[in-house]
Amino acid sequence: MLSNPEVPVIDDADLVRKAQAGDLGAFEELVRRHQHGLFSYLYRMCRNSSDAEEMAQAAMVKAWEKLGGFRGASSFKTWLYRIGTNLCFNLRSRRKPTEELHETMAAPDSERPEAAFQQKLREEAVRKALHCLPEDQRAALVLSVYQDMSYREIAESLGKSVRAVDSLLFRARTNVRKVLAKDRARGII
Amino acid sequence: MSNHSMNCGRLKRLLPPFLDEELPGRMREVVESHLASCPVCRAELEALRADMALLEQVRTPEVSPYLVIRVMAEVRQQKRTAQRGFARLAGSLAAALVVAVSIGAGVLFGSGIAGTITPVAENSTEEAVSYVESSAADMYAMMAGGD
Numbered sequence: 120m121l122s123n124p125e126v127p128v129i130d131d132a133d134l135v136r137k138a139q140a141g142d143l144g145a146f147e148e149l150v151r152r153h154q155h156g157l158f159s160y161l162y163r164m165c166r167n168s169s170d171a172e173e174m175a176q177a178a179m180v181k182a183w184e185k186l187g188g189f190r191g192a193s194s195f196k197t198w199l200y201r202i203g204t205n206l207c208f209n210l211r212s213r214r215k216p217t218e219e220l221h222e223t224m225a226a227p228d229s230e231r232p233e234a235a236f237q238q239k240l241r242e243e244a245v246r247k248a249l250h251c252l253p254e255d256q257r258a259a260l261v262l263s264v265y266q267d268m269s270y271r272e273i274a275e276s277l278g279k280s281v282r283a284v285d286s287l288l289f290r291a292r293t294n295v296r297k298v299l300a301k302d303r304a305r306g307i308i
Numbered sequence: 309m310s311n312h313s314m315n316c317g318r319l320k321r322l323l324p325p326f327l328d329e330e331l332p333g334r335m336r337e338v339v340e341s342h343l344a345s346c347p348v349c350r351a352e353l354e355a356l357r358a359d360m361a362l363l364e365q366v367r368t369p370e371v372s373p374y375l376v377i378r379v380m381a382e383v384r385q386q387k388r389t390a391q392r393g394f395a396r397l398a399g400s401l402a403a404a405l406v407v408a409v410s411i412g413a414g415v416l417f418g419s420g421i422a423g424t425i426t427p428v429a430e431n432s433t434e435e436a437v438s439y440v441e442s443s444a445a446d447m448y449a450m451m452a453g454g455d
C-alpha cells in the first residue's frame with residue numbers, strides 16, 4: 120500500500136493510545152494493519168486456513184481485552200503475535216497431528232501448467248520440510264523468513280531471549296535444509 | 309589458507325545471523341574477511357541463501373475479507389456488555405444514594421418531632437446532614453465490599 124506523503128501516517132503506538140481511550144476506529148485500523156501478517160504466520164504454523172483465521176480472530180479479540188494492560192514495552196505487533204503464538208501452541212498441543220488438513224491453493228499461472236506444477240511441488244516440499252520442525256523452531260523460522268522480523272522481534276513474539284532465538288533459527292535452518300537436500304537428491308525440487 | 313583466526317566450522321555457525329544482518333560489527337568483519345578468502349564458506353553461504361529463497365516462494369492464501377468485520381463485531385459486543393455492566397453499577401449506586409438520602413431525611417424529620425419532647429440542640433440540622441452523608445458513605449462502602 121502506498122501512503123500519501125502529505126498525510127502523516129499514524130503509527131501503531133498512537134493508535135494503541137487512542138484505542139486504550141476507547142476509540143474503536145483506532146483499534147480497527149490496528150486490526151487491518153496486522154491481519155495479513157498474523158494470519159499468514161498462524162497459517163504457516165497450523166497449515167489450515169480456517170484454524171488460522173479462527174486463531175487470528177481470537178488473538179485480536181484477546182488483544183482488545185488486554186489492551187488496557189499494554190504498556191508499550193514491546194511493539195503492538197510483537198505483543199499481538201505473542202498472543203497468537205500462545206493460542207497456536209495451546210491449540211496444537213490439544214490436537215492430534217492427523218487432524219491437520221492439507222489445503223491446495225489455486226494455481227497462479229493456468230496458462231503455463233508445467234510451471235504451475237513445478238511451483239506446486241516446491242511449495243509442497245517446503246511445507247513438509249517446515250512441518251518436520253518442532254513448533255518453536257518452526258515459529259522462529261516462519262517469523263524470520265516470512266515476516267522479516269529481527270531476532271529481537273522474534274524473541275518478543277515468542278517470549279524468548281535473543282540468544283535462544285539465534286539458537287532456534289540455527290537448528291531450524293539446519294533441519295529444514297536436510298529435508299530439502301533429500302528432496303533435491305530425489306529430484307522433487 | 310587464510311590470514312584469519314576463525315576456522316570454517318565455527319564460521320558456518322555464524323552464517324545464518326550474518327545473512328540476517330544480526331551480527332555485531334566486529335563479528336561481521338571477521339565473517340567478511342573469512343568469506344573473502346574461503347571459497348568453501350562462500351559456497352555454503354550461497355547454498356543457505358538459495359534454500360531461504362526457496363522457502364520464501366511459498367504462498368499464503370488470502371485472509372478472509374470478513375476477518376476484520378468479525379473481530380470488530382466481537383469487540384463491539386464486548387464493549388456494549390462492559391458498558392451495560394457499568395450502567396448497572398452506576399444505577400445501583402444512584403439507587404443507594406436515594407435510599408441513603410431518604411434515611412437521612414427521615415432522621416432529620418424524626419429529630420424534628422422528637423424535638424417537641426426532648427430538647428434539641430441548635431445544630432441538630434448539621435448533625436442530621438452529616439448523618440445522611442455518613443450513611444451514604446457506609447452504603448457505598450458496603451456495596452464496594454459486597455461486589
Ligand SMILES: [Zn+2]
Pocket residue numbers: 315316319342346348349350
Ligand atoms: Zn571457510
